[in-house]
Amino acid sequence: MTIPSSRSDTTGSLRSFRYLTGFSFSRPICETARRCALDVRPGARVLEIGCGSGRNFPSLQRVVGPTGRIYGVDISAGMLARARARCKREGWNNVELTRCDAAEYMPPEPFDGILFGLSYNTMPHHRVVLQHSWNILRPGGRIVIMDGKAPPGRMGQIFLPFGVWLMRHTLLGNPFIKPWKHLADLAQDFAMEEFVFGSWYVCWGSKPKCSAASDIGGAREQLAPE
Numbered sequence: 442m443t444i445p446s447s448r449s450d451t452t453g454s455l456r457s458f459r460y461l462t463g464f465s466f467s468r469p470i471c472e473t474a475r476r477c478a479l480d481v482r483p484g485a486r487v488l489e490i491g492c493g494s495g496r497n498f499p500s501l502q503r504v505v506g507p508t509g510r511i512y513g514v515d516i517s518a519g520m521l522a523r524a525r526a527r528c529k530r531e532g533w534n535n536v537e538l539t540r541c542d543a544a545e546y547m548p549p550e551p552f553d554g555i556l557f558g559l560s561y562n563t564m565p566h567h568r569v570v571l572q573h574s575w576n577i578l579r580p581g582g583r584i585v586i587m588d589g590k591a592p593p594g595r596m597g598q599i600f601l602p603f604g605v606w607l608m609r610h611t612l613l614g615n616p617f618i619k620p621w622k623h624l625a626d627l628a629q630d631f632a633m634e635e636f637v638f639g640s641w642y643v644c645w646g647s648k649p650k651c652s653a654a655s656d657i658g659g660a661r662e663q664l665a666p667e
């Protein structure tokens with residue numbers, strides 16, 4: 442697949458994205474997603490889809506340990522250059538980075554855990570990517586999605602125009618998408634935690650130990666309510 446130029450390099454919006462996600466309240470949420478919800482043991486194989494500059498790698502390293510492996514896939518060459526520089530700086534030799542569309546990623550081995558950290562909503566074909574991730578997850582493995590969302594009720598209605606504005610000006614994604622519903626359709630033991638009045642969430646679910654392939658459909662969605 443040809444990578445559309447509008448999506449192939451996202452480093453330009455990195456500064457505003459860093460500013461937003463650098464708010465102190467997002468840090469414990471990110472940590473929950475990376476460390477607790479993934480629930481993997483040392484030695485695990487973990488994939489981050491849309492790994493960006495590798496901001497999540499330090500906490501992933503803490504859970505997989507030196508015997509584990511971290512795989513990162515991202516469509517942006519600029520982001521991956523930053524991730525590579527980070528790995529070099531930290532002396533990590535257990536990280537493998539691939540530049541491609543996440544829907545076409547060919548894994549070298551099945552994964553124990555797959556993380557979407559602030560990336561699911563940025564992918565117009567997120568359901569295709571989720572189905573592909575499901576297929577490359579080992580039975581018993583877990584998918585975790587962490588992102589911002591509109592808070593429920595009236596606060597959400599007030600927030601929505603701001604969410605759309607954010608999406609247009611940063612790397613944050615389509616605020617109309619409800620990834621937790623997509624994952625709940627697929628996964629066993631689905632669970633979700635919300636933070637900061639429901640404006641952030643982490644959701645996760647496991648693939649049954651003996652699992653038949655399931656299909657969640659692959660519609661490419663528009664920026665529209667579901």
Ligand SMILES: C[S@@+](CC[C@H](N)C(=O)[O-])C[C@H]1O[C@@H](n2cnc3c(N)ncnc32)[C@H](O)[C@@H]1O
Pocket residue numbers: 448451458490491492493494495496497514515516517520541542543544557558559560563564612613
């Ligand atoms: C908001 S950034 C999040 C980066 C990182 N996960 C973090 O928490 O800092 C979203 C990332 O998803 C990547 N991305 C968007 N669409 C993609 C696709 N189709 N395949 C792979 N990566 C993609 C972008 O290039 C960007 O690096």
